[in-house]
Every structure is written in C-alpha cells, then in structure tokens.
Amino acid sequence: MPEIRRVAILDDYQGVARRHADWSALPDSTRLTVFSEPLGGAEDVAAALRPFDVVVAMRERTAFPAAVIDSLPNLRLLVTTGPANAAIDVAAAEQRGIVVSGTRGGGLTSTAELTWGLIHALTRSIPTEDRLVREGDWERTVGRDLHGARLGVIGLGSVGTRVARVGLAFGMDVVAWSSHLDTGHARAVGVTPVDKEELLATSDVVTVHLKASARTTGIVGRDELALMRPNAFLINTSRSALIDGEALLAALRDGRIGGAGLDVHSVEPLPDDSPWRTAPRTVLTPHLGYVTEGTYDIFYSDALEDILAYGAGTPIRVVAP
Structure with a gap:
C-alpha cells in the first residue's frame, strides 16, 4: 500500500481547513502541513512542495502546470477540491504516475x-x-x-x-x-x-x-x-x-x-x-463565490476520503485527462 508521509493543504486563507475534516484519521506517522498564504510563482510553489507526497489544492488558487508537476519528485497524489480543475495539467500528472483525485462539487x-x-x-x-x-x-x-x-x-x-x-x-x-x-x-x-x-x-x-x-x-x-x-x-x-x-x-x-x-x-x-x-x-470581492461553511465541509471531508482511499490502494474520484 502507498505510504502517506507528508500532506500539504494549500491556500487555506481563512485558516479553517483543520476544522472542516477530521484529519486525525490520517495515519499517525503522517505529517500534515497547512499553508495559509499564497506560495507565489512556479519556482516558489515547487520549492515549498518538493518534500510532499500528497497535496490538497483549493480550487484554482495555485496552478499546477507540467513544469511544476515535473519539479515535484515526491508527489504521488494531487487532490483538487471540486470535480475538475483547469489549473492542473492532469495529463502531465498522469505521465508522471501521479493520481489526481477530485471532490464533490460545491458552491x-x-x-x-x-x-x-x-x-x-x-x-x-x-x-x-x-x-x-x-x-x-x-x-x-x-x-x-x-x-x-x-x-x-x-x-x-x-x-x-x-x-x-x-x-x-x-x-x-x-x-x-x-x-x-x-x-x-x-x-x-x-x-x-x-x-x-x-x-x-x-x-x-x-x-x-x-x-x-x-x-x-x-x-x-x-x-x-x-x-x-x-x-x-x-x-x-x-x-x-x-x-x-x-x-x-x-x-x-x-x-x-x-x-x-x-x-x-x-x-x-x-x-x-x-x-x-x-x-x-x-x-x-476576493473570489468568495464558493467560500462558505457548507462548501468547505464537502471539499475538505472529500479530500480526506481521497487521501485515505489512495493510502488503501483504491483511489477514488480520479480525474481523467
């Protein structure tokens, strides 16, 4: 089974990700890191996320073009909140053997x-x-x-x-x-x-x-x-x-x-x-359309399910190129 070692949650601007899902369900050995500010340009994103094998992206706040994906050697699972994400090069991820999972829609x-x-x-x-x-x-x-x-x-x-x-x-x-x-x-x-x-x-x-x-x-x-x-x-x-x-x-x-x-x-x-x-x-307004308690409940709880399913060897809600 794939080992889940380091998980990054990106762009948690309101600092609420930890309360919208029970992250204690992750394996005890898993280290969870939450980023509350934008990471910056492509080089900054690559530098910050290089150690992580799982990344949870909040909609399209951080882009994952092929160049960024190729600079993340440890990445194995990329979760996007929502069922699709135009800011992720899913084909590039698939070529690297990286699973891209989505969540139910919201907003x-x-x-x-x-x-x-x-x-x-x-x-x-x-x-x-x-x-x-x-x-x-x-x-x-x-x-x-x-x-x-x-x-x-x-x-x-x-x-x-x-x-x-x-x-x-x-x-x-x-x-x-x-x-x-x-x-x-x-x-x-x-x-x-x-x-x-x-x-x-x-x-x-x-x-x-x-x-x-x-x-x-x-x-x-x-x-x-x-x-x-x-x-x-x-x-x-x-x-x-x-x-x-x-x-x-x-x-x-x-x-x-x-x-x-x-x-x-x-x-x-x-x-x-x-x-x-x-x-x-x-x-x-600062892209608040989907930013509500109910939508975040769906996004983060589904993201956690995606991670656990991947860790069990049975990825769910896989996004196709």
Missing part, C-alpha cells in the same frame, strides 16, 4: 447568493453608505429599484438559473442568452430567451454565468460593453476570462456603464499595483 447555491449580494451592493450603494455612516455622514446616494427592472442572465445553467429565479421573485423582467441556450428550460423557469445584443442593450443588470473555455473567453468585450446602457451594472462571479478586463476598466473610467460587481480577477490575489484597486463604481 452553486453560494455563488448565486453572492451574485445577489453584489447586485444589491451596487444598486443600493451599500459599501459607500456603510463607509459614510461610519464617517458621520448620512444618506448621500439614491438607490435603484429592482422591481420592474430587467435582469439579463448570460448562461442559464445551474447557477444562472438560481440567479434568474431570485430575479423573478423580486418582480424583475428576466431575459437570458447563451450560444447553446435551452429555450424550453428558459421558458419553463419563466425567463425570456433573447439574442445577445438585445440582452446587453436592454438590461439594467447583466450577470455572467458561463464556464471558461476557448469559446467563452472574452464573450463580453469592447463591442458588447458598448451596447450596454450607461447606467447598467455588470456582474461576474464565474471566471474573469469571460470579460475583457481592459475594456471593462476603460468603460468604467469613461462612465460608459454604471458599475461592475466582480468576484473573480485575472490575477488573484490582486497585486498591490492592480488598477482594479482604484477602479470607479465597482464592488470587488
């Missing part, structure tokens, strides 16, 4: 909930008013009504559908588009299918819920942003690559759209010199 409901948090934060200027109250000021902004406004949902999958249903509950006119939209599903939910141009040109709030791929990268770019109303809000809790960041930043600075709520960023954590730190009319 669908929590991501939809955060989407609405960002929408409310923008439409009612909650961060601004919170700051002003603490500074001794009072009632300086005028909010926007959601009832009767149009919500445009780009991507009506699991998360997009949840977001749409909440919009309907608020009395919004909800429309949706994607290149492969199931119009029957949309109508069954109570959502009106429209083309991309109409959605962008007529929506008061546009929210993006697509998987990142070659087909969807930059799906909201300069031309799409030009179609949006000057007071419309854009929300992204999916992947940063879906939106042309430079084009969005320019539109915000020029006042061509009303604002943006972003939970995902091209570089995470945001660098000190990131222009997004001073971007106008924005509400930014």
